[in-house]
Structure formats: structure tokens, C-alpha cells
Amino acid sequence: MEVNKTTLPTSFRITGSRSNAFELRNVLVNVHVPELNKIQFGDDNKSEAPRSLPWYPDELGWQHSAPRSTIKKSPAFQNFHKWLVAETEVGNISRQEAVSMIPPLLLDVKPGHWVLDMCAAPGSKTVQIIEAVHANDLQDKTIPSGLVIANDADLKRSCMLVHQAKRLKSPCLIVTNHDAAQFPGVYVKQGLTEEKKPIQFDRILADVPCSGDGTLRKNFLIWKNWGIGSAIGLHYTQVKILLRGAQLAKESGRIVYSTCSMNPLENEAVVAEVLRRSRGNLQLVDVSDQLPQLIRAPGVTTWKVMSKENKWVDKLEDIDPKYQKKYAKSLWPPADVGQLNLERCMRIYPHFQDTGAFFIAVFQKTGPITDISSIDDSVSNKNACDTEDASVAETNENDIQTFYEETDMSNDPDATIVDDLSTNDAADNFCVVPIKRHNVDSSKHESHKCPKVEKLETKVEPDEEDDNQMGSQKRTCEEPFIKLETKVENDYNQMGSQKRACEEPIIKLEIKVEPDEDNSQMGSQKQMCEEPFIFLDPDGAVISQIREYYGLSHEFPTDQLLVRSVNERNKILYFVSEPVKRVLQAPDCSRLRVVNSGIKVFTRQEANEPIKCEFRFNAEGIIMIYPYVSKNRVVNFSLDDLKILLSEPTPLIDRFDEKIQKRLKELDMGCIIIYIDPCKERDAIILPVWRAAVSLNLLYRKEERRALELRVSNFYQ
Ligand SMILES: C[S@@+](CC[C@H](N)C(=O)[O-])C[C@H]1O[C@@H](n2cnc3c(N)ncnc32)[C@H](O)[C@@H]1O
Structure with missing residues (x-):
């Protein structure tokens, strides 16, 4: 407990699949660390220079504990800090809590894998997953072939995720906005055949919402707001999410479940219940030989539940009968707990290696997970934790919520949100969600444009790439019917450069409508921005012009280029990986609430003098396309x-x-x-x-x- 009262060191990763990762590490090791080591700090004259996390591969994970006052005082630290900030801005470095780096490592993602990150925002782990999918890019100089769907139920946070992941410039990413427990199944084409099957993933990460008691060292509100009710309520949501993940995994696929909580009700109890429901078709994987330098404790096999009256209770039957239906039976260890291998779960406590706390369980799927609704629920408390009957489930969810609201507020997200979501670290903390059912209905497509996130607003200078000085139209929603006057307020929110999802200019634009254009769609400008992804004809005029001018090799898959507006004068051409294309072209893709996908490869350029090709390269796609030019x-x-x-x-x-x-x-x-x-x-x-x-x-x-x-x-x- 004492460690929890001390400040958490700052940790960061050098992004592993990027061409310059090792180069950056060498700059850190050979330039910054020696300089910082010369400085002695504090009473004990201990150096607080960064040190690499011994268990993180290739010396790419780092941690330092210099306080802000030190950073301010020391020029060497300021240099280091400047470097850190600059490389973070362009995505070469990610600030991330050390323990939060572990689940993606154990997920064992390989290039070409299809991965679903179920509760992904703000995206620290998604970034690691993307890096792993791209791990061979350098060797092969091939077009990346994987798929990463990063999902979050919270639209605002999905947009933060877009911003975060965008720095990796991956054509393999789709960001979606769903309740993970109801992530829609879409039918996708299998390989080169026309046969379509429900989408299944090689890897699933369920980094679920939790009470966040493992983040006590940085999230001070948890000290104040923690209560027994939050874990009891969250257990239900966590079981549903993990079960859905298990369903969506391929047979022989791997699923990693993680929380930043130490509470068994959110950890081993969830794992035990999902193992029970999967009827032998999920196994816990023994990962004790992986990341050998990581100090960890095994999962627990005994635990109790605290009642509303603050009494430890050994079994459901010991709860006052009038409250029994408020508790899921699965909150307690099952009778066969000894056979579940729960000790294969991994618990990381803060005092082990000066980090936050974390829980991780790694599963392998060995057979189909029966449709959850057909599972006989006689063993668990059917009322409290069942997905058979949505209305029953909802009632109980609300029952549990109401029950605990009477005594504590720990389920109130506002009570537990950290006050600064502008850094990943802080946003990482935002784990607690209201237990209320998410009003996300995948069949209904209300607008899923990213709302403005006030805190993320930033000024973009007029000489930005897409606002370049060459007289091109400002980067707007790519909508054709609006001409922006040259004097615009370049005040964008910082959500990335893909207008459709997140890059709404904070509108102070003078707009002039071209009268001779077809204005029929003007009324639904918003709708326009949500136009589906339109793949270009590889033999069409646009691609032919580009191919000819840049000598684009026929090996480059131009059929994966797309636009996001119905306008012929499309401003930006995006590129997606082949599996992303398969998903976006799935006949029932409209069930997916896609927030963002695709990297910019070409941008239409307008110039004062005649130019031979209307399209220029975009920085986002340049490294990928270079070998083909x-x-x-x-x-x-x-x-x-x-x-x-x-x-x-x-x-x-x-x-x-x-x-x-x-x-x-x-x-x-x-x-x-x-x-x-x-x-x-x-x-x-x-x-x-x-x-x-x-x-x-x-x-x-x-x-x-x-x-x-x-x-x-x-x-x-
Ligand atoms: C622990 S945080 C995820 C952190 C993230 N994996 C990362 O590494 O940056 C949990 C996330 O789950 C989201 N969430 C809460 N309930 C959800 C649900 N039912 N389905 C999907 N996402 C949910 C929250 O919005 C929050 O972003």
C-alpha cells in the first residue's frame, strides 16, 4: 500500500516497427542517457536518468522518475524532454504506463493477423498491436496485409484513438464505435473466393472497463471514490465483453483479457465464468516463460465478496435472500475452481517493479463457443449475469447499479474521470464506465462523426501540409460544393487529419457556395462526410494519370485506393490493406459504425501554373509507396x-x-x-x-x- 502513495514513474515506448526505432533508441542510449547520468538529483544524489524496462523486448520500453522540478532546472533534461515531445508528436515514441504495455506483448500478434481490440480507446495498446502487424514491413517492403479493428463504445474516446493511432500511418486499421459485448458480426469474403463467412479474428484484446484500483498511484480520485459496488457491477459487463470476444476469435486464436484492477471480482471471477460458459473450448495459456524478467504473481483461486453491509461473504446463499438476486453467482469462486488453472493468470503489483497494478489472462480458443444464448445457465445465477434475455439482463444490471448507488458513487464516471484527458497516460486511467447499458444499437446509424473534444483543440499553422501555400482548397470535409475563402481561421480540433471522422474545423470559415453545382446534397453535408468508402477503378482516369506520371509499378495494388466523397474531384486518395477492403466491402458492412480508416496516399494539388499531374504524394503514405515509384x-x-x-x-x-x-x-x-x-x-x-x-x-x-x-x-x- 505504501508504494501506492508514491509517484508513478513516467514510462514510454519507442515504437517497434518503425524504421527508425533502433536509431532512436541509440540516440537515447548514446546521447541523452549519458548526459542525464552526469546529473545527480535529490538527497541521495541518485540519478533519475531513464532506464530501460528489463522485460520489454529490444530495449524499446523505458521509464524515468525525474520530477517536473528537475526537468525544469536541468538543461540536459530539457533537451531530453524536447526530444521526447517531438518524437511523440510524430508517433515515434508513445507515452504509456509500463504495465499497460504487457497485454499486447502477450497477445503475440504477427504480421498479417486479423486483430480486434474491443475496448481500445485511447489506443495505447492498439498502437502496439499495429506495430506488431507491421513488424515485417521493413524486411519485405511489402504492402502490409493485416487488419486491426480498434473499437470503443465511447465516440469521443474513439476519436482520441483515431488521433493516437493515426501517427502510425497504418492502412490496416479500422476504428469502430460499438458496445463490445454486441460487436456486430459481418460476413466477409474468404480469400480469393466469393464465399463469405462471419468475420473471425486471430487475436482479440479485451482490455475492459474496470474500477481502476490499479491506477491509484496516478489517479487520485480513485482513493476518494473507490467503493465495493463498482467491481460487482462491472463484473457483468466484463463477462459479456470477454464472451463476445471469445466468440469472435478464430479456433486456435488467442484472446487476452486485462484490467488495471486488483479486484478478483473483475479478474479471476470473470475468467472463471467465461471458462465455464465456453464449455472447455477456451483454455488459459501458461505464459510463465514469457517476458521472463517481468516479476508477477499467479492468479488467485480463493476470494470473497463484500456485501452491501461491508461483510465478507463466502457464497451467494449467505447473502440476505431479499438481496440475493442483485448478485451474480459467478462473483464467487466456482466449485471446480481448482481445475481452471487460474494460477496461469498474471497479477502485477506496484511494489514488484515500481509500476501500477495490472491483471492479465491469456486464452486459447480450442473449439467453437456455442451461441451464448443457448448455454444452460443453471450453475450461475441466471438473473444476475445472463445474456439470454436482454430485458432480464438489463433489469438486473440496473438493479445492481441502483443497489450500490445508494451507498457509493464509484460507478459514476464523472466521479472517476481524471481531469486531464490530453495525455495518453491520463486517458489510460479512464477505465470506469457507467454500468448502464450503452445506447449503441448497431442497426441504427445515427451520426457517428467525432464530436469536438474541447481539450484537444490546437492551432494548426497555415503552412500545414494540407493547408499548404500552393493555393489548394483548405482541407475540409472533402465536400465539393463549398469553396472556402482564402482567409480562414485555421483553428482545428486535434483529432487527426481525416475530416470525415474527426477533423472538423472549428467553423469560423467563410463559405461560398458555387451556384452552378448540384446542391442537392448540401443539406446533408454531415451525411456527405459519412459517405461510404468508395474504391477507385484501377483503370480509371485518376489512377492512370498517377500511374503514368510517377511510373507507379503494376505491383502496387491500386484497387485498394479509395475516396470518401462522391465528388469526382476527390481531394484525397486513401489506401487500405486488402483485409480492410474486404471488411469495408462486406455486403453488411453498414452494420459496422466505422469512425475512421485508411491512410492518405495522394492529395489533389492545385497550382497557379499548369501541372502535369493533379495529385501529389501525401506524407502519410510516402514510405509505403516509395518502393513502387x-x-x-x-x-x-x-x-x-x-x-x-x-x-x-x-x-x-x-x-x-x-x-x-x-x-x-x-x-x-x-x-x-x-x-x-x-x-x-x-x-x-x-x-x-x-x-x-x-x-x-x-x-x-x-x-x-x-x-x-x-x-x-x-x-x-
Ligand atoms: C481500460 S480503458 C481501455 C484502454 C485502452 N485499451 C488503451 O490501452 O489505451 C476501457 C475502455 O473501454 C471503453 N468501454 C467501456 N464500456 C465499453 C463497452 N461496453 N464496449 C466497448 N468499450 C467500452 C471505455 O470507453 C474505455 O475507453
């Missing part, structure tokens, strides 16, 4: 040339060395790729650049530019 539009730069490119927004071509000038002058105005091979141990830098009449313009957002500048300055150290 003819070298005719690629210019090799040295690090010195790169420094000139970064020295100002639009450096004149004449400033570069003569060879480069000559090469640039051979190329007509339009988009080019700059390729920099800094040295053997480092990965190439590949940049989209606009070659204007007399100058160059790096097509990067300012955060990306800042991180690149820092990286270049590190090359010179």
Missing part, C-alpha cells in the same frame, strides 16, 4: 542538402549544390521524392517535396518537420 521523380540528397531544405519553408533551388540544382531543373513542376541515405546503420529518409518554379517545399506537417530537424541535428553530434 519510378526513380524518375526521386532525387538523392545528402544530409547537407537536407539541412538546406529544412533551413526555411521554401528554399530556392539555387541554394543547393550544383549537381542537385541540375537534377531538380530537369524535373518539371510537381511532386518529387527526396531520398536521403544518411549512413549504413541508419534508415533512409524519404520525403515528399513540391518542386515549384524556383523553390522546393517540404510537404510535412510542422510537428513532423520539427522531429526531422531534431533527428538531423542528432546525426551531427
